[in-house]
Amino acid sequence: xxxxxxxxxxxxxxxxxxxxxxxxxxxxxxxxxxxxxxxxxxxxxxxxxxxxxxxxxxxxxxxxxxxxxxxxxxxxxxxxxxxxxxxxxxxxxxxxxxxxxxxxxxxxxxxxxxxxxxxxxxxxxxxxxxxxxxxxxxxxxxxxxxxxxxxxxxxxxxxxxxxxxxxxxxxxxxxxxxxxxxxxxxxxxxxxxxxxxxxxxxxxxxxxxxxxxxxxxxxxxxxxxxxxxxxxxxxxxxxxxxxxxxxxxxxxxxxxxxxxxxxxxxxxxxxxxxxxxxxxxxxxxxxxxxxxxxxxxxxxxxxxxxxxxxxxxxxxxxxxxxx
Amino acid sequence: xxxxxxxxxxxxxxxxxxxxxxxxxxxxxxxxxxxxxxxxxxxxxxxxxxxxxxxxxxxxxxxxxxxxxxxxxxxxxxxxxxxxxxxxxxxxxxxxxxxxxxxxxxxxxxxxxxxxxxxxxxxxxxxxxxxxxxxxxxxxxxxxxxxxxxxxxxxxxxxxxxxxxxxxxxxxxxxxxxxxxxxxxxxxxxxxxxxxxxxxxxxxxxxxxxxxxxxxxxxxxxxxxxxxxxxxxxxxxxxxxxxxxxxxxxxxxxxxxxxxxxxxxxxxxxxxxxxxxxxxxxxxxxxxx
Amino acid sequence: xxxxxxxxxxxxxxxxxxxxxxxxxxxxxxxxxxxxxxxxxxxxxxxxxxxxxxxxxxxxxxxxxxxxxxxxxxxxxxxxxxxxxxxxxxxxxxxxxxxxxxxxxxxxxxxxxxxxxxxxxxxxxxxxxxxxxxxxxxxxxxxxxxxxxxxxxxxxxxxxxxxxxxxxxxxxxxxxxxxxxxxxxxxxxxxxxxxxxxxxxxxxxxxxxxxxxxxxxxxxxxxxxxxxxxxxxxxxxxxxxxxxxxxxxxxxxxxxxxxxxxxxxxxxxxxxxxxxxxxxxxxxxxxxxxxxxxxxxxxxxxxxxxxxxxxxxxxxxxxxxxxxxxxxxxxxxxxxxxxxxxxxxxxxxxxx
Numbered sequence: 001x002x003x004x005x006x007x008x009x010x011x012x013x014x015x016x017x018x019x020x021x022x023x024x025x026x027x028x029x030x031x032x033x034x035x036x037x038x039x040x041x042x043x044x045x046x047x048x049x050x051x052x053x054x055x056x057x058x059x060x061x062x063x064x065x066x067x068x069x070x071x072x073x074x075x076x077x078x079x080x081x082x083x084x085x086x087x088x089x090x091x092x093x094x095x096x097x098x099x100x101x102x103x104x105x106x107x108x109x110x111x112x113x114x115x116x117x118x119x120x121x122x123x124x125x126x127x128x129x130x131x132x133x134x135x136x137x138x139x140x141x142x143x144x145x146x147x148x149x150x151x152x153x154x155x156x157x158x159x160x161x162x163x164x165x166x167x168x169x170x171x172x173x174x175x176x177x178x179x180x181x182x183x184x185x186x187x188x189x190x191x192x193x194x195x196x197x198x199x200x201x202x203x204x205x206x207x208x209x210x211x212x213x214x215x216x217x218x219x220x221x222x223x224x225x226x227x228x229x230x231x232x233x234x235x236x237x238x239x240x241x242x243x244x245x246x247x248x249x250x251x252x253x254x255x256x257x258x259x260x261x262x263x264x265x266x267x268x269x270x271x272x273x274x275x276x277x278x279x280x281x282x283x284x285x286x287x288x289x290x291x292x293x294x295x296x297x298x299x300x301x302x303x304x305x306x307x308x309x310x311x312x313x314x315x316x317x318x319x320x321x322x323x
Numbered sequence: 324x325x326x327x328x329x330x331x332x333x334x335x336x337x338x339x340x341x342x343x344x345x346x347x348x349x350x351x352x353x354x355x356x357x358x359x360x361x362x363x364x365x366x367x368x369x370x371x372x373x374x375x376x377x378x379x380x381x382x383x384x385x386x387x388x389x390x391x392x393x394x395x396x397x398x399x400x401x402x403x404x405x406x407x408x409x410x411x412x413x414x415x416x417x418x419x420x421x422x423x424x425x426x427x428x429x430x431x432x433x434x435x436x437x438x439x440x441x442x443x444x445x446x447x448x449x450x451x452x453x454x455x456x457x458x459x460x461x462x463x464x465x466x467x468x469x470x471x472x473x474x475x476x477x478x479x480x481x482x483x484x485x486x487x488x489x490x491x492x493x494x495x496x497x498x499x500x501x502x503x504x505x506x507x508x509x510x511x512x513x514x515x516x517x518x519x520x521x522x523x524x525x526x527x528x529x530x531x532x533x534x535x536x537x538x539x540x541x542x543x544x545x546x547x548x549x550x551x552x553x554x555x556x557x558x559x560x561x562x563x564x565x566x567x568x569x570x571x572x573x574x575x576x577x578x579x580x581x582x583x584x585x586x587x588x589x590x591x592x593x594x595x596x597x598x599x600x601x602x603x604x605x606x607x608x609x610x611x612x
Numbered sequence: 613x614x615x616x617x618x619x620x621x622x623x624x625x626x627x628x629x630x631x632x633x634x635x636x637x638x639x640x641x642x643x644x645x646x647x648x649x650x651x652x653x654x655x656x657x658x659x660x661x662x663x664x665x666x667x668x669x670x671x672x673x674x675x676x677x678x679x680x681x682x683x684x685x686x687x688x689x690x691x692x693x694x695x696x697x698x699x700x701x702x703x704x705x706x707x708x709x710x711x712x713x714x715x716x717x718x719x720x721x722x723x724x725x726x727x728x729x730x731x732x733x734x735x736x737x738x739x740x741x742x743x744x745x746x747x748x749x750x751x752x753x754x755x756x757x758x759x760x761x762x763x764x765x766x767x768x769x770x771x772x773x774x775x776x777x778x779x780x781x782x783x784x785x786x787x788x789x790x791x792x793x794x795x796x797x798x799x800x801x802x803x804x805x806x807x808x809x810x811x812x813x814x815x816x817x818x819x820x821x822x823x824x825x826x827x828x829x830x831x832x833x834x835x836x837x838x839x840x841x842x843x844x845x846x847x848x849x850x851x852x853x854x855x856x857x858x859x860x861x862x863x864x865x866x867x868x869x870x871x872x873x874x875x876x877x878x879x880x881x882x883x884x885x886x887x888x889x890x891x892x893x894x895x896x897x898x899x900x901x902x903x904x905x906x907x908x909x910x911x912x913x914x915x916x917x918x919x920x921x922x923x924x925x926x927x928x929x930x931x932x933x934x935x936x937x938x939x940x941x942x943x944x945x946x947x948x949x950x951x952x953x954x955x956x957x958x959x960x961x962x963x964x
Contacts, residue, residue, distance in 0.1 A: 502717050503712040503713075503714055503717040503718040504717065504718055504719055504720045504721075506673075506678055506710075506712070507710065507712065507718050507719075507779070507782065508720070508731075509678055510676055510678060510705065510708075510709065510710045510783075511705065511709075511731060511732040511735060511782065511786075512701075512702040512705040512706070512732070512735045512736065513731065513735060522720055525720075525722035525723075526720070526721065526722055528722075
């Protein structure tokens with residue numbers, strides 16, 4: 001495993017032009033993913049976690065305006081011409097989605113869709129393409145791969161489809177796998193299988209993983225580090241242990257205390273009052289301040305800068321400055 | 324989706340549709356054209372220079388002139404006045420036929436989609452039969468049974484057109500029926516009739532409206548065709564189709580006679596089609612999201 | 613004397629025929645609910661947990677007779693609801709409500725919130741005047757944490773959490789005894805889920821409601837229920853008390869144990885420990901396995917499991933298990949589940 005940074009996002013801003021005005025969906029996000037690391041991007045609906053993932057592969061719709069830098073192995077993806085970008089997509093960086101049924105082409109058999117990856121990216125192969133594909137299907141623990149090669153996506157269960165999607169992404173031996181809610185549509189017993197598979201493959205293939213999820217349980221199982229997002233800003237980032245055991249941002253704390261642990265007779269769940277803000281006119285300063293029980297004047301005016309809590313653990317909150 | 328949601332806060336669906344419709348230039352052109360046609364038909368007695376049936380036998384088949392702007396026909400009637408009055412008939416035929424066929428088709432479509440089973444099978448097979456004939460041929464057949472005349476023509480056209488409503492409404496009903504709010508309605512004890520008309524109908528209304536705007540011009544054309552064939556409106560009614568039919572005889576010596584009613588039909592049909600396209604586009608994005 | 617059993621379910625079955633084209637294919641059925649018997653007690657929250665396709669949603673719809681059963685009985689307050697006429701059924705529906713998973717699809721997009729909430733009152737002839745109805749609607753809105761300003765809004769103008777509050781209000785406005793909650797928080801974010809769970813608990817205490825709470829999320833189940841039934845392929849495999857048994861990890865059916873061990877623990881210190889994963893996938897409910905339905909996935913399955921359907925046995929008072937060899941689970945899996953539950957308890961209590 002190599003040391004150093006594989007992907008570095010610097011000051012990313014994404015605006016969406018809409019009929020009602022400009023939605024400021026990502027507001028200055030910076031983060032990095034190291035070689036071999038699993039970084040989780042966690043937050044609730046509309047926090048911008050998927051937008052960050054899509055900007056890495058430049059998959060955003062036309063009405064999006066992106067500023068900032070996304071450095072992948074040192075090159076800024078946002079500056080690349082389309083032809084160079086295609087070499088990265090699916091080869092250097094793979095992506096899997098929540099619903100593999102919509103990501104797989106329904107009219108082709110799974111085997112052909114995977115072999116297509118070898119052709120598109122002109123990958124070097126040792127054996128025949130068929131053998132390579134069967135090997136990949138074996139690697140993602142699909143039983144009876146010779147037969148499954150000829151299956152159409154609709155003939156597979158949700159778990160098997162997700163495995164096939166992963167196999168497709170592995171063809172190019174990517175150094176980064178973006179997993180956007182990879183198990184949210186699956187049952188828990190299948191989820192456990194897929195999560196284990198992804199972790200095994202990370203070791204076998206030496207991949208870094210960017211995990212997009214809303215589920216703290218999945219993060220706790222998988223991630224090395226975690227970034228908590230709220231309304232397009234990062235609230236807190238750090239090693240997963242530090243954040244779960246020693247959360248600092250009021251939003252992180254609220255989120256963890258809102259988890260239904262224990263029993264209703266023993267405790268009431270924590271409410272985070274209010275609702276997610278409108279991103280066309282987002283609150284100035286820290287975007288969490290209207291819902292924050294501890295907000296001070298400064299929170300309404302200034303965007304918080306990162307405060308070091310401990311090694312690698314940063315929190316974006318004014319309350320912690322100097323305290 | 325969240326962006327869309329935020330943008331729509333505080334705006335009703337019809338307002339939202341109107342907002343999108345307004346941005347569509349072609350649709351707005353269609354709407355303006357239609358408003359002008361409606362105004363003409365309402366104000367025909369005031370703006371028409373002559374009575375539409377008043378004969379000026381001394382001025383037969385006159386080309387357009389300051390006295391007769393669109394010229395005159397074989398009985399010396401002012402074509403401009405007849406074209407202006409003709410808009411009344413065209414609109415009445417179009418709107419009435421569309422409403423009658425919608426009433427039949429929507430009811431059958433709702434029943435078919437909601438109850439399914441054998442009722443659905445029967446209704447849909449009838450729809451298939453109606454659909455397998457070209458509208459004009461079927462209308463011709465019905466009119467020849469009922470006898471010629473504008474009212475009979477309208478009935479005949481309505482009987483050929485309800486099938487498309489039935490089919491579309493059935494399809495929409497099938498998907499709306501699966502929505503949880505239908506199940507929730509049953510859980511609070513709503514009756515079937517109530518579910519059909521208060522829950523399903525309002526939710527398929529937008530498609531019905533689009534279909535109506537498309538069907539009005541078709542009805543106008545078929546009515547004109549029937550009149551052209553002598554089975555619709557009878558002389559001396561200032562009907563555009565009837566005018567075209569007579570004008571055909573004088574095509575070489577009085578081409579204006581056919582041009583003006585022809586153009587009138589075209590403009591009316593176009594205006595409805597533009598509106599229909601605009602309405603469809605304005606309604607669609609909301610259902611996708 | 614008021615009897616403690618509100619809903620009694622006896623050998624309830626629902627098979628859906630599989631239609632192919634115009635004609636029904638003979639003999640092919642989805643065994644969605646296949647012989648379920650259980651009792652829901654007055655005032656409790658009975659949780660029904662299981663993975664997709666296990667039949668739990670079908671079960672809820674049967675209890676309210678939104679669909680007709682293939683066999684079996686449901687007694688609601690001693691009344692056999694499947695024997696009721698249309699009219700009697702409508703009457704009894706005042707006493708039962710339902711809330712669905714998808715808040716957006718649960719509300720008629722063309723009706724205002726006021727009209728949505730007013731309909732149950734009109735149907736059941738509650739509230740004599742317009743004023744009284746309005747007051748009742750306002751009162752229930754306030755109970756679910758909404759207000760007057762929402763009366764004339766349309767569902768799409770509300771957030772997912774607010775929509776779900778409206779659905780809950782619609783279910784309880786007729787002051788029912790029983791509410792079926794079909795994955796009521798599964799489509800919501802964690803913070804909103806917490807608000808809705810708190811609300812449901814509050815309403816239950818205030819109106820003395822009995823809940824059937826259906827979810828695939830075991831964490832939610834452990835928080836909100838008093839007793840739990842675990843479903844697998846149309847059958848209930850285990851019924852137990854939540855606080856004293858489930859949350860302590862005292863489970864005796866291997867499927868329950870696997871389900872609990874598969875759920876990602878939020879406890880970071882648990883990571884990598886006790887990673888026991890159940891292999892395979894849920895078989896098709898069209899041709900469910902013979903004998904015990906879990907046997908193809910069960911690592912402890914013996915010949916008997918393949919041949920004979922396990923009887924339901926009361927392993928302790930009120931704790932029922934449908935397994936031939938619960939002692940195997942007790943030995944091989946239960947200790948891990950107990951350990952895990954222990955660590956989660958420490959987590960929220962703030963102990964380390």
